[in-house]
Amino acid sequence: MDALTTECEGQLERRAIQLAEVCTNRCGWCKERGESLPITASIKDALQVFDIRVLDHFIVAPGESCSFAERGLL
Numbered sequence: 001m002d003a004l005t006t007e008c009e010g011q012l013e014r015r016a017i018q019l020a021e022v023c024t025n026r027c028g029w030c031k032e033r034g035e036s037l038p039i040t041a042s043i044k045d046a047l048q049v050f051d052i053r054v055l056d057h058f059i060v061a062p063g064e065s066c067s068f069a070e071r072g073l074l
Contacts (some may be wrong), residue, residue: 008046019047021057037073044074 011019021040036057044054057068068074 007043008050010049011052012050016052018053018055019043020055023057023059025059025061027061040068040074 019044022037027074036059040054040057047054054074056074061064
């Protein structure tokens with residue numbers, strides 16, 4: 001089972017209506033990686049079918065965090 005399917009099933013089991021994703025980056029920089037954008041878009045599109053709204057995707061690094069929504073990436 002792939003990560004997208006697992007994520008969607010987990011949200012459906014919890015009867016979620018909204019989701020905020022959080023990823024950690026221990027390297028010390030707070031920036032979306034190349035694969036983060038298409039994965040987040042895929043999760044958002046898949047959950048939209050079930051009326052589950054993705055509110056944001058946060059990346060947390062030591063001493064800082066960033067928000068896809070604040071950067072206009074959602």
